[in-house]
Amino acid sequence: MPLDATSDLPDADLLARYAAGDRAAARALTLRFTPRVLGYATRLLGDRAEAEDVTQEAMLRLWRIAPDWRPDEAKVGTWLYRVVTNLVTDRLRARARRPVDLPDTVPEVADDAPGAAAAMMQRDRMAALDLALASLPERQRQAVVLRHLEGLANPEIAAIMGIGVEAVESLTARGKRTLAAALSGQRTALGYEDEETGT
Amino acid sequence: MSVRLREDADMMAEGLDSLFDAARAATPPDASGLMARVLADAYVEQDARAAQVMPSAPARKGWRTALVALLSPGNGRAAAGLLAATLAGVWIGFVQPAPVAGVSQALEPVSVDVVELIPDLDTWLAEG
Missing domain, CATH: 1.10.1740.10 (RNA polymerase sigma factor, region 2, helix turn helix motif)
Structure with missing residues (x-):
């Protein structure tokens, strides 16, 4: 077989x-x-x-x-x-x-390539995410990556990190807040700079 | 102002979720070189373990396997030697050659004194 x-x-x-x-x-x-x-x-x-x-x-x-x-x-x-x-x-x-050795600039993409603009935007977004993740404390980064990028459930994350499920929830929540704060200055990279809300 | 901050936070949360979705859907980078090294390690470990197991394998197969191996073609001389030794032992046991018979007679007394360690009950009854 x-x-x-x-x-x-x-x-x-x-x-x-x-x-x-x-x-x-x-x-x-x-x-x-x-x-x-x-x-x-x-x-x-x-x-x-x-x-x-x-x-x-x-x-x-x-x-x-x-x-x-x-x-x-x-x-x-x-x-x-x-x-x-x-x-x-x-x-x-x-x-x-x-x-952390992450690129400061997005690699050039050939202008005539199909979907070049979309590819550039995608690279920008991933680079912004990597930079923001690198700014997290180690345990928060582990919890956020396991939960939101690897897609694991909290009990499994708890087993991996050797902590309780509540601690995982706390680390994940704090990690997301820190991540959001780190990304708040990169609205352009995230693709919604034009979505300003009125007061 | 607080309403604006809350809206910003909501927008960032949505943005994060969207970002996570995009990251999960992204094509993983090419790892063919690494996978070749990982697989090579796997084979090396398998071969090393097989080499450790091989020498002890015949011992675990039991005496039948050893006998079959002994009697297999190519081991004819060893099998013949074993057979000859076996037949010689049987022959000595049955024939009991003269030297062996002599030794037996020397060790066995002509008359044997019988010592009655537990006297027969009839002796006591006769005296009584």
Whole structure:
């Protein structure tokens, strides 16, 4: 049976197959989790190269724990997010608090490309979001990214961050307020500079 | 003024939600190079584990597998040796050659003294 990213097999079953030596299961797990883990690490670190290192390390830990995996104790995705969160925290503590390496300007898009203006607007919006996320305190950033960008439920976020659900709700709410304040000066980037309301 | 701030906050909240939606829908950056490295790690770990398991595998298969392996073609000399040793043992047991018989007779007394550790009950009844 060919296994790929669209395989319907549950994560734990794939991991068991991997532990038994199944190459196809290794491919399916790689396709299923690597992009998600990379996206999460990139949002937290703001650095693609570092995020790739963290992703590779997290996946390596998954391969190594596969023979001892207990499916009743954790979901594979939750476990991976937790590993990435811890690895990122270690990196952020280890490195000096240097400015996040995000572009100040949007890359040029060819004027004659179809939808060029829309693409530029989209890039501007994503760049504004990344800058605003980078300005959040670490725990707020983790909670906001997990909730609003990774789309996880609060109980799962609580398990990943090792805190209670109420603490997750608090971090998320405060994170959104901080984010809104950080973005308030970038109405142009968000695309509604002309929507001024009357008093 | 407070009404204006509240409207701004509402607008920002809507803007944030819209921004989150756009970020979730955005095409993820190409990660093919990273995935190739991740998959290579996966294979290395699988191979390493297989290499660790291999040497102990025959021991867990039991004596039947070992016997089959012994009797398989290519192990004829070992099997022949085992068979010869077995037959020799059986033959010695049945024939009991002279040296062995001599030893048996030397160890076994011609007459055996019988010591009655528990006297027969009839002895007591006769005296009584």
